[in-house]
Amino acid sequence: MIHRALLLAIAALAFAAAAASAQRGPAYGSPGDTRAALAAALEERRAAEARSERLDAEAAAAEDAATKSARETAALAARIQQAEAGVAAARARIAMVEGERTRLREDLGREQRPLVRLTAALQQASRRPAALALLQPGEVQDLVYLRAVLHSAVPQVQASTRGLRARIARAAQLREDAAATATALQAEESALGERRAELAEIETRQRLAARAAGREASREAERALALAEEVRDLDGLVDELDRAAALRRRLAALPGPRLRPASPERAQMAATSAPAPGPTSAAGAPSPYILPVTGRTLTGFGAPQASGPSRGITIAPLAGAQVVAPAAGRVAFAGPYRGYGRIVIIEHRGGWTSLVTGMARTDVAVGQEIVGGAPLGVAAPARPSVTLELRRGGEPVNPVRLLS
Numbered sequence: 001m002i003h004r005a006l007l008l009a010i011a012a013l014a015f016a017a018a019a020a021s022a023q024r025g026p027a028y029g030s031p032g033d034t035r036a037a038l039a040a041a042l043e044e045r046r047a048a049e050a051r052s053e054r055l056d057a058e059a060a061a062a063e064d065a066a067t068k069s070a071r072e073t074a075a076l077a078a079r080i081q082q083a084e085a086g087v088a089a090a091r092a093r094i095a096m097v098e099g100e101r102t103r104l105r106e107d108l109g110r111e112q113r114p115l116v117r118l119t120a121a122l123q124q125a126s127r128r129p130a131a132l133a134l135l136q137p138g139e140v141q142d143l144v145y146l147r148a149v150l151h152s153a154v155p156q157v158q159a160s161t162r163g164l165r166a167r168i169a170r171a172a173q174l175r176e177d178a179a180a181t182a183t184a185l186q187a188e189e190s191a192l193g194e195r196r197a198e199l200a201e202i203e204t205r206q207r208l209a210a211r212a213a214g215r216e217a218s219r220e221a222e223r224a225l226a227l228a229e230e231v232r233d234l235d236g237l238v239d240e241l242d243r244a245a246a247l248r249r250r251l252a253a254l255p256g257p258r259l260r261p262a263s264p265e266r267a268q269m270a271a272t273s274a275p276a277p278g279p280t281s282a283a284g285a286p287s288p289y290i291l292p293v294t295g296r297t298l299t300g301f302g303a304p305q306a307s308g309p310s311r312g313i314t315i316a317p318l319a320g321a322q323v324v325a326p327a328a329g330r331v332a333f334a335g336p337y338r339g340y341g342r343i344v345i346i347e348h349r350g351g352w353t354s355l356v357t358g359m360a361r362t363d364v365a366v367g368q369e370i371v372g373g374a375p376l377g378v379a380a381p382a383r384p385s386v387t388l389e390l391r392r393g394g395e396p397v398n399p400v401r402l403l404s
Contacts, residue, residue: 286327312389
């Protein structure tokens with residue numbers, strides 16, 4: 001026997017499903033952070049590709065073998081960063097697809113629940129032949145109620161079903177997108193592995209070639225390590241290296257020995273120019289200037305920290321990411337330093353200094369002249385964090401101001 005209460009329940013379920021479909025609207029969470037990460041990775045990939053092409057052109061135009069080798073190595077490091085950015089972009093795409101699939105599954109579950117209950121109730125009602133309704137009192141009236149409910153509920157059910165079919169088709173498309181993105185990620189990771197192996201081979205050859213003529217560099221490295229043990233903190237180390245660099249610049253600016261004039265009595269004292277003042281603005285800053293790694297910014301310049309405002313920017317790259325020189329210069333220090341992992345300090349022209357910390361391995365030597373984008377080392381294999389500080393005359397400068 002079909003009771004009026006059952007009919008009212010069926011009607012309530014049908015109209016509740018229709019109201020929920022009309023009022024709910026988009027239930028997706030905001031993917032803004034993932035989209036921003038994807039856009040940043042794509043931009044970093046384009047920048048690394050442009051840098052590798054520029055360095056390849058410079059290497060092709062170089063006549064000196066050392067210059068050519070340095071540009072080729074920097075170009076390969078740029079291609080490694082290009083592949084790393086491609087990996088980051090592929091992972092961001094996968095995160096976006098997985099996030100949409102999760103939200104779609106939740107939506108489908110919410111939309112299917114009332115429709116499943118309605119369908120079950122209608123199937124139960126349809127099992128009773130209509131002819132039996134004439135044999136029991138009240139069944140005819142209930143049958144009329146049932147037809148009225150079905151007349152209003154069926155269009156709502158059909159509309160909801162159309163939405164479900166569209167969402168199910170979207171879910172199938174998302175599965176295809178996820179498979180394609182996973183294939184792209186595998187290709188990027190394969191290219192990254194090949195480029196890292198190629199760079200390791202080149203660095204091995206360069207290290208063997210430099211070992212033969214590395215006596216002076218070894219002595220300078222020993223002096224730098226001894227200095228690192230004497231100073232109390234990293235700021236003191238940078239200041240001492242800045243003073244040593246300033247002394248080298250003053251010595252290099254001194255005039256060379258002059259021959260004794262043929263007529264000493266007629267000789268006059270040549271006017272000497274005053275030493276050039278230290279930099280007072282961004283003029284003469286190293287250019288082009290780039291970030292040492294690609295990744296997500298953890299701490300910006302001047303951000304509050306327990307030890308005071310941040311003196312640089314901290315980036316979270318991929319595990320084992322390639323770290324490169326932000327600009328051309330001379331390596332003043334390379335090696336482990338307490339609490340900062342392995343660090344590299346680079347002296348640029350005009351009293352500018354770059355400090356890169358948080359590396360698991362360094363691939364440069366003290367006293368080495370490097371080009372912008374040259375490989376410095378690699379980031380940590382777990383929870384990598386690389387910090388870049390830029391100083392001018394000992395004062396911290398926001399490196400973002402100099403980025404190309």
